[in-house]
Each structure stands twice: as C-alpha cells, then as structure tokens.
Amino acid sequence: MKSIVECVPNFSEGRNTKTIEAIADAIRQTKGCRLLDVDPGKSTNRTVYTFVGSPEAVIEGALNSAGVARQKIDMRTHQGEHHRMGAMDVCPFIPVANVTMEECVKISKEFGRRAANELGIPIYLYEESATRKYRKNLPQIREGQYEGIKDRIITKEWKPDFGPAEFIPGWGATVTGARFFLIAYNVNLLSTPNQAHRIALNLREAGRSPDEPGSLAEVKGMGWYVDEYNLAQVTVNLNNYQVTPPHMLFEEVQKEAKKLNVAVTGSEIVGVIPLEAILMAADYYINKENLFVLDEDQKVRLAIERLGLNSVAPFNPKEKIIEYIIAEEKAEPLAGLTVREFIEEVASRSSAPGGGSASAAIAAMGAGLGSMVAKLTLGVRKFEDLDAKMRRIVPPLNHAANALIPMIDADTDAFNDYVAALRLPGNTKEEKELKVEKLQQGLKKAIDIPLTTMKLADAAWDAMIEIAKYGNIASKSDVEVGAKAMETGIWGAYKNVMINMADITDENFKNTTIKLAEEIKIRAENQCEKVLKILENREK
Template sequence: MSQFIHAVPNFSEGRDQKIIEAIVSQVRETEGCKLIDFYPDAEFNRTVIEAIGRPEPLKEAMLKMAGKSYELIDMEKQQGAHPRIGAQDTIPLFPLKGVTLEECVALAEEIGREIYKRYEVPVFFSGENARNEDRKNLAFIRKGQYEGLKKVAHLPERAPDIGPAALHPTAGATIVSAATCGLTAVNVILDTTDVSIAKAIAMMVRGPSGGFSTIRSVGFYMEDKDKVAVSMNMFDTQNTPLHRVFRLIEDEARAKGVGVLGTQIVGTLHNDALISCAGHALRLVDFDPKQIIENHMIGL
C-alpha cells in the first residue's frame, strides 16, 4: 500500500509575492509531493502551505522549502501579527494513508536533524516529538516570539532541542512535529459588522476561556464580506464535531439578535468531519462510508 503524509508548514512571509512564490515552488516542483494549496496572510505576515506526499519526497520538499525560507526571510526585519520564532516557523506532519503516527514521528526527527545539518538552524520538537509536556504546546515554545526567545534561548528550559542554545541570527528556529491529525480551520460568518459580538462568542467557544478544550477561537472582521466571523482552529473534529460547535455559535448569536450567514472551511478537512454533520442533520441510520460512491475510486 502506498504511504501518504499530510504536511501543513508555515513560513513567516505573507506579503511579498515573489518571496512567497519562490518558497512555495520548492514544494510544487518536488516529484512525489503534491501541493494542495497555500494561504498567504498579509496581516499575519505568514503563509500556510498544505501538501501531501510519500515520505521521502515529502521530506525533501520540506527541507528545500525550509532552506529557501532561511535564504529569503530575515527575522531581524520581519514583523506581523502571527506569533513566530523563525523564517520557516513550523513543519507539522500527519499520517494520511498507509502510514502510522510512529512513522511520522520518526520522519519528523529526520527532518529536524537534517535542517540543522544542512542549514545550521536550531530546531524545537513539538507534538508527539516533544521532549517534555510543555513543548507539546506551540505557545510555550513561541513565548516571547523571535525577539523574546533569542534573549532566553541560552536557558535550559528554553533552549532548542537540536543546535546550540541560541537562535540563528537571521533565520531564528524551526518547530518540527508529528501528530495524529491536523487542525480544521473554520470561519462561522455572522450577519453583523460588530466585531465585539464575534469576540464574545469566540471567548465562549475556545478552550482556555471555558469552551471546548480542542478549539482555539478568535473573532475578527472580514473585509471582503463586510461581516464579522468566529474563526476557529479545531484540533479534534471527531470528539468535538463541527455541527455541535456550530449550533452553540448559532444559539449565542441568536441571543444577541444576530443571524449566522454561513460556514467557511479554510483549507482541507477529512471526509469524516462532513459525514458527521450530515449524519446529525439527516439522522442517518446504519450509514457506512462505503455508501459514498467516490470512495470506491480510491486506489483504482
């Protein structure tokens, strides 16, 4: 059986189209690796890439991408709203088909070691590769961001896992990880321009403020739609299904006199997340994914 891994890396440039294209092309042009899409964000000043590939080609694509990020992005000059510690900020891997989590963990280790060997950029391991519980959380590693971390990277509790107890002078450091599944990014669009309503609902939804433990959420204004949205990163749509969270947002919005216009999926998601929504809405009985005819084309 063919093995496929899903990677969702991000690098710290979301404004300069020439730089973005030069970095993204490293993934696009690697045989055995498919670029699904990429998502530049000018305000955050970062770009997220989605790609799938067989283990070895995907590994090489991630390394070439990182190398180009280190070459073209200077963290001494970079500024943006999104937390970051390096030019190539993260490289997370997720098993997709025919590959185990343990194999993804091993591949992440290989990528981390090769990054330092090729480019002398320090590496932090997170997710299932984390060396301790604190480092499973990206927020712990990123605390203080590039500017703050370079002042404390000499301390044992903040030093990189590979490389010297310091950051690269222009490239910073990179976080490499493996986990069971990636996040699902969702915007629930409200029929209002009052961002305070979206922020209040986001606070109810997100785990740290008493909501769903598997969700991080913010409220923001969508310029292209002239509406506000509750924007969520959902880390476990199996145990916290999308329809359950949507209903909470809808109820809270209604209580504030606001309707819900729709739901925007950002990037990709797994079939199961939508099947769960359909099952809930239609009250499906004895449904099997084999009943979806397109699923039978896989592997032909």
C-alpha cells in the same frame, strides 16, 4: 495503498506573492510530493501550505521549502495578526494512509535534525514528538512570539531540540512534530472583532482562564477582523475533529452569536479537510432535519450548504477534501466497461474475468434491483404511509449494490496474484519456501474476495424481504429477479471459495471459512425462497 504523509508548514509571509510562489515551487518540484493547497492571508501575513507524499518525500519537500524561506523571509520586518515565532513557523507531519503516528514522530525528528544541520536554524519538537511535557503544545513554545525568543532560547529550559541555542534574527525558530489531523476553521460574523473574540473565549478549551474554561474540548481559537472579507471571524484550530467537529463549532458559534444579536454568514476551511469530518456534518443535519440523503456526493453538498462553506470563497470538494485530492483514478478496468464489453471480455479466450467476477456483477445487479424498487416506492403519494419503511430499506440495498461493484475487479486481481506466484522461481530451498508462502497467500486472497462478495450480498437479505412485503407491487418481477440474482451471485461466489480451498494447508482457516461460506449459501437459498413466496402471495 501507498504510505501517505501530510505536511502542513506555516510560513510567516502572506503578502509577497513572489516569495509565496517560490516556496510553493520548491514543494512542487520535490519528487514524490504533491502540493494540495496554498492559503495566504494578508491580514495574518502568513501562508499555510498543504502537501502530501511518501515519508521520504515529505521530509525533502519540507526541507526544500524551508531553504527558500531561509533566503527570502526576514523576520526582523515581519508584522501580522497571527501568532508566530519563525519564518517557517510550524511544520507538522500528519499520518494519512498506511503510516502510524510513531512513524510520523520519526519523520518530524529527521526533518528537525536535517533542517538544523543544513540551514543552521533552531528547531523545537511539539505534540506527539515533544521531548518535554512543559513544551508539548504550540502556544507553550510560541509564548512571547518572535520578539520573546531572544531571551528564552538561551535558557536551559528552552534550549532547542535541534540546532543552535541562539537567536537567529532573520529566522526566529521553528516548531515541528507529529500530530492528529488538525482542521483550521473560521466562522464568519457580521460583527466587531471584539464580539468575535468574546465568542471564541466562550468556546475554546482554554476559555478565559483556568477558572473560566471554554465549552468545547480540543479547540484553540480567537476572534479577529479580516479586511479582505470585510467581516469578523471566530478562527479556530480543531485539534481533534472526532471530539469537536466543524459542525459542532459552527452550531455553538451560532448560539453565542444569537445572544449578542450578531449575524453568522457561513464559514471557511483553511487548507484541506478529511472526508469523515464533512460526512459527520452531513449526518448531523440529516438527523436534525429528518432528511433522507443517501449518496455521498449529496451528503457533501448538504454539509457545504449548511456550513456555508462557499461564503467567502468557492469550496470545491475535489480541491478541499483530502481523500478526493489524493485519490488515484479508479482502477476498475472491468467494472468500468460497458455491459457489452464486459460480457465480451468474459466470453473471450481468457480464464479471467471468470466466475468470481461474474458472480459479483450478478449479485450487484440483484441488490441494485431491490434498491431501485425501494426508491421507486419512496416519495410516491399513494405509498406515503410507507416512507419511513422505505427510508430504512433503501440504504442497505443501495450500499450492497455499490460495495459489490469493486469486487468485480478484485476477483480478477486476486486470480492474477496467484498466477504471479506460480511463476516465481523454485530452484533453491529459500526460493521454494518463498514460493509456497506466496502461493498460500494468493490462494487465501482468491478465497477472501468471493467470500467478501458473499458477505456483502448476504447483508442485504433483510431489506430485500422488506421490499418484497411493502414495495410497489407493479415492480414485482424486478424484486423476483433481484432476489434470484442475489442468490445466484452468492452461489457463484461460494463455488469460487470452494475451488480454491483444495490446496490450502492452513486447516483452521479452511474449516472456519468453509463453515461460514456454507452458512451464507444456505441462508441465501432460504431467503430467496422466502422473497418469492411473499411476492407470490401478495395481491397489491
């Protein structure tokens, strides 16, 4: 997977569509950047942009957007409900994939240095990039807002980290840094702004004062009224959704609103949200309501419904959940084939796909048959007493079936990597050493993939035995075939592990892997036999 960084610059303009679009175009036209979301607010007079790209690309995208704002936004005439101190008010960088927080700190500093030099603007560092403790948090730096910068920026304590220590009337100042994924989240209320703010004060971490802290950690917020929606909102930043996720904030707002006899009418995500946060909400409501929801798309739908995320604007998961937005098209040339095409591909005059891919497909079918029988038993009136058991049995079988499908292509990819290493030159000493290293890496990958196939299938045996005991006896042969297919898939994957082991020079890796593979193979033989005996002895 490529290195992906998210950048979420906030600009102090939410009403001039030409300016908003010009900034968006600057990001779109930056090579390597992908603009995910543009969220303007008229009342706040502020627009939040969300884009992703490589570490190098996001710096360029942020600089290009700031360059447009330098030309088109004049802070001397700006008014809006949101706190602000600059034309580009804040520009955070967030690690998404294959990037560390430390790397994002370096990215933010490089952006700050270049923005100061190229645009002549003052830049402050915050959050993980902060250089001074007393100005780590955004509210600390933004105290007094744009109007207060003039007197603060010339003091020693508030000298910018980059750029001129002087007031730039048309710009103000910008804050940049690296931070954890922040979720901008609003809960809708049919109330006055005062009531919304009262609720926000009760919940936000800072509360009303140091002596009256709020009840939720890692939450910053306030209450306001949004004219275009004709309702009030508790508007918050969830600084760490793993500490306080959206559903927890939503539930607490409902409790506070009930005390005030105020109606809650859904909520909205400003910008984008990680999939994990949505699934956390789904799991919360599944447990709370004792629901049985298995598939990811259904969990996403449940979270959307329970949080009322469609209440003020459509919530399209493909446009709002960051993993769905940045996901490339599934690279499954084999698993994506029809059954006929896959068999024909296996039967063709080519060494790949071979036994490893076939083993993964066979094991997936085995687990899939077990999952099918469990689902056909679940919810049937005459098997109503088994519902609790089926709810436990379905997930591991369903998970194994789905997790084994990608292994079909992974096995062939691993073989291709090894073949590529064989083609490397080996004329010089350095070339020979590199080739040996790459060959060993290729062999280990060619072993690890079928070993993973074995592990995934192995994890489904307990559930397969349970379905043999309690599943609908009318599907007896399906469970028998499923068990035999899982055993065969594991045996085939084992053979692929062993055939690639001969040339491995790492003795510790070899001994550990062989021991584990043999244990899984033997367990598969024993568990399959157990399933078949259970079914043979069942009458109904």
